[in-house]
Amino acid sequence: MKITITGIVQGVGFRPFIYRTAVTNGLNGYVQNRSDAGVEILLEGRKDAVENFLREVHEKKPPLAQIYEVATTRLHGSEEFSEFTIKRSSDVAERSGSVIPPDIAICNDCLRELRDPRDPRFSYFFITCTNCGPRFTIIEKLPYDRENTTMREFPTCGFCLKEYRDPLNRRFHAQTVACPTCGPKAWLTTSSGEPVQHDDPIREAGRLLSKGKILAIKGYGGFHIAASATIDRPLRTLREVKHRSQKPFAIMARNLDVVRAFAEVSREEARLMSSYACPIVLLNKKDAYHLSDLIAPGLHNIGVMLPYTGLHYMLFDSVKDAAFVMTSANPPNQPIVKDNEEALEALSETVDYFLLHNRQIAHRCDDSVLRMHGKTPVFMRRSRGYAPAPIRLGKRASLRVIGLGGELNSTSCLLLEDKAFISQHIGDVENLETEQFLKNATDHLVRLTSSKVEAIACDLHPKFTTTNLAQELAQKNGWQLLQVQHHFAHVAGLMVEHNVDKMVGICCDGYGYGTDGEAWGGEILLCTQETRDFKRIAHLEKQPLPGGDLATRYPLRVAAGILYDKTEAEAWLLENKNHFPHGKKEITTILNQLEKQRRTVTTTSCGRILDAAAAILSLCFKRTYEGEPAMKLESTARNGKDTLKLKPSMRNDTLETTPLILELFRKRTDLRTQDLAYSVHAYLAKGLALLAAEKAEQEGIKTVGFTGGAACNEILTSIMRRIVKRSGLRFVVHEAVPPGDGGISFGQSVVGGFFQS
Numbered sequence: 001m002k003i004t005i006t007g008i009v010q011g012v013g014f015r016p017f018i019y020r021t022a023v024t025n026g027l028n029g030y031v032q033n034r035s036d037a038g039v040e041i042l043l044e045g046r047k048d049a050v051e052n053f054l055r056e057v058h059e060k061k062p063p064l065a066q067i068y069e070v071a072t073t074r075l076h077g078s079e080e081f082s083e084f085t086i087k088r089s090s091d092v093a094e095r096s097g098s099v100i101p102p103d104i105a106i107c108n109d110c111l112r113e114l115r116d117p118r119d120p121r122f123s124y125f126f127i128t129c130t131n132c133g134p135r136f137t138i139i140e141k142l143p144y145d146r147e148n149t150t151m152r153e154f155p156t157c158g159f160c161l162k163e164y165r166d167p168l169n170r171r172f173h174a175q176t177v178a179c180p181t182c183g184p185k186a187w188l189t190t191s192s193g194e195p196v197q198h199d200d201p202i203r204e205a206g207r208l209l210s211k212g213k214i215l216a217i218k219g220y221g222g223f224h225i226a227a228s229a230t231i232d233r234p235l236r237t238l239r240e241v242k243h244r245s246q247k248p249f250a251i252m253a254r255n256l257d258v259v260r261a262f263a264e265v266s267r268e269e270a271r272l273m274s275s276y277a278c279p280i281v282l283l284n285k286k287d288a289y290h291l292s293d294l295i296a297p298g299l300h301n302i303g304v305m306l307p308y309t310g311l312h313y314m315l316f317d318s319v320k321d322a323a324f325v326m327t328s329a330n331p332p333n334q335p336i337v338k339d340n341e342e343a344l345e346a347l348s349e350t351v352d353y354f355l356l357h358n359r360q361i362a363h364r365c366d367d368s369v370l371r372m373h374g375k376t377p378v379f380m381r382r383s384r385g386y387a388p389a390p391i392r393l394g395k396r397a398s399l400r401v402i403g404l405g406g407e408l409n410s411t412s413c414l415l416l417e418d419k420a421f422i423s424q425h426i427g428d429v430e431n432l433e434t435e436q437f438l439k440n441a442t443d444h445l446v447r448l449t450s451s452k453v454e455a456i457a458c459d460l461h462p463k464f465t466t467t468n469l470a471q472e473l474a475q476k477n478g479w480q481l482l483q484v485q486h487h488f489a490h491v492a493g494l495m496v497e498h499n500v501d502k503m504v505g506i507c508c509d510g511y512g513y514g515t516d517g518e519a520w521g522g523e524i525l526l527c528t529q530e531t532r533d534f535k536r537i538a539h540l541e542k543q544p545l546p547g548g549d550l551a552t553r554y555p556l557r558v559a560a561g562i563l564y565d566k567t568e569a570e571a572w573l574l575e576n577k578n579h580f581p582h583g584k585k586e587i588t589t590i591l592n593q594l595e596k597q598r599r600t601v602t603t604t605s606c607g608r609i610l611d612a613a614a615a616i617l618s619l620c621f622k623r624t625y626e627g628e629p630a631m632k633l634e635s636t637a638r639n640g641k642d643t644l645k646l647k648p649s650m651r652n653d654t655l656e657t658t659p660l661i662l663e664l665f666r667k668r669t670d671l672r673t674q675d676l677a678y679s680v681h682a683y684l685a686k687g688l689a690l691l692a693a694e695k696a697e698q699e700g701i702k703t704v705g706f707t708g709g710a711a712c713n714e715i716l717t718s719i720m721r722r723i724v725k726r727s728g729l730r731f732v733v734h735e736a737v738p739p740g741d742g743g744i745s746f747g748q749s750v751v752g753g754f755f756q757s
């Protein structure tokens with residue numbers, strides 16, 4: 001019998017497993033990896049043994065393997081094999097849809113060996129096996145064999161080779177097998193790249209961090225910048241040189257027990273943090289929070305991950321620190337740094353030391369970030385540990401489509417039959433470097449899945465880099481080009497994720513280019529797969545955006561735009577004149593422009609209303625990272641109540657926001673800030689949910705969804721859920737795809753695959 005298996009079956013110890021299963025069932029033949037990331041098996045033997053084999057393949061498969069499809073063909077003729085072997089990989093690539101696994105955190109067996117002085121890999125930072133280690137970030141091409149990875153440069157020693165060839169060993173056919181004799185080496189250098197002689201460079205790096213030094217540390221998918229989590233001085237330096245005055249830093253903690261001392265950890269959060277993906281999880285700070293306030297200033301939560309490589313564990317060995325700051329090393333508007341040379345060039349002014357190793361990184365990959373809304377995981381960023389494993393959909397797409405994403409926080413996505421492969425996090429695609437990264441990541445996805453693309457989807461915005469790139473690629477390759485409205489992409493993605501074909505979708509975020517060319521961002525859309533389109537059925541009130549982009553950076557401008565002719569706003573703005581780069585003069589210009597109604601841009605953005613509220617409550621006057629004012633407003637609202645008790649004011653399918661901002665302004669000093677912050681959430685969530693539920697009932701639609709960057713906000717989400725459910729409707733949010741712009745590429749590609757005829 002010839003068997004081909006598709007799924008995640010390379011790089012997960014699948015061939016050794018097939019070998020053992022065949023041998024125990026007394027079968028002869030072979031197993032081999034194919035260039036389409038699938039596995040081919042030939043079996044000779046008794047019928048009942050073959051049947052038993054097939055059952056065991058499903059029941060006993062290795063923990064990281066995923067089987068999508070098993071195709072069997074009965075063969076006839078005489079027996080040819082006298083044993084079962086693992087054959088050299090073949091270059092056959094005829095079945096698309098298989099893929100190699102994401103990078104996998106160090107397993108418990110490897111961790112035990114790392115700690116065992118009698119083990120040949122004792123204290124070896126790059127200890128891995130068939131169950132763990134890097135995959136996605138080291139693979140250059142398929143099939144997954146050592147010569148196709150960046151481990152190619154490290155020929156195995158006799159000891160490693162013996163394990164590699166031993167069917168009973170955990171490292172049987174482990175492509176990343178290495179030891180201190182034959183594998184990659186780590187070393188320390190000064191900030192200018194001078195080697196620092198040390199017998200134990202990794203533990204020395206930990207000691208340097210503990211003493212207050214800043215280090216660049218090479219990991220699986222790129223460099224981290226690391227520092228102490230309790231000493232303010234290096235963090236202050238880091239914020240100055242990185243021009244990151246407020247943006248939160250992620251931290252890596254020694255273990256879960258120490259995390260519990262400074263943050264709340266639910267059972268679900270603990271499980272997520274300890275999973276093989278080992279993501280950063282945003283945890284609520286405890287009252288007893290004892291780490292530096294410079295890590296996540298003004299926020300109620302902190303991003304924490306556990307060590308995921310041998311090297312990470314060793315950093316903590318000879319120090320008492322509970323955690324270190326571990327933030328992606330990316331220069332402004334650039335992808336995460338991955339090569340040693342590149343790091344020395346880009347980071348030498350930021351760090352005191354480099355901890356380098358000599359294994360190349362084939363593909364950049366940032367850490368993933370999630371938070372839990374109760375028991376539902378929400379992706380802020382889906383990257384290391386998840387990419388390129390596909391999202392499996394309940395139905396088949398009619399087209400093979402690439403989605404190139406929007407502009408900020410981008411990813412790309414390849415939709416192939418009933419699976420969507422989303423790339424690692426690319427970032428803000430605004431310059432050549434990130435555009436190149438997007439191109440490479442997209443090519444890599446296409447190669448990894450051996451697929452033939454038919455269409456390419458992008459945003460409706462005529463000037464996005466990704467729109468231009470899509471047009472270029474469509475023309476060059478003869479692909480169909482689809483331009484998809486931003487918020488339609490969000491809602492369509494949510495529909496396909498939940499296999500729903502009609503939905504009223506609430507989509508709230510900062511900005512998306514509307515079909516009328518205006519700035520949208522607080523939308524209620526009616527989408528049906530039948531009509532293959534969407535209808536904008538309601539939205540937030542249009543508000544002026546004085547200065548356009550400037551207003552997104554300085555939220556006081558948004559507040560000024562709403563308040564200018566209504567109250568004693570001018571006096572208040574003047575009180576805050578120091579928060580305008582040009583002081584009083586700037587305020588006068590803004591007010592003059594508003595009064596004369598000189599072509600001010602308007603927006604229906606929900607993000608801008610949250611921004612204005614944050615400014616009125618003095619929580620944030622300058623946005624230094626995406627979402628900052630809204631995140632600080634949510635953090636403040638966490639223990640608040642709705643004391644404003646404002647009834648949502650609707651007019652002609654518009655939820656008015658002026659009454660909210662006006663009332664907030666009037667009561668800004670009378671009521672508690674946390675209650676006012678909560679009241680803003682309550683007004684918007686209630687208003688939008690009531691509108692959406694009403695529309696759904698009118699249209700006979702059973703499902704209301706919430707998507708867009710604002711769906712990362714737990715308060716908005718939980719209020720909406722309550723109201724929609726009370727109306728007897730189903731309420732859905734994203735669970736597999738980021739609700740923010742990291743999910744746009746997915747939404748664009750499913751519009752191509754499911755909403756087109």
Ligand SMILES: [Zn+2]
Binds near residue numbers: 108127128129
């Ligand atoms: Zn392992």
Ligand SMILES: [Zn+2]
Binds near residue numbers: 159161178180
């Ligand atoms: Zn070795």
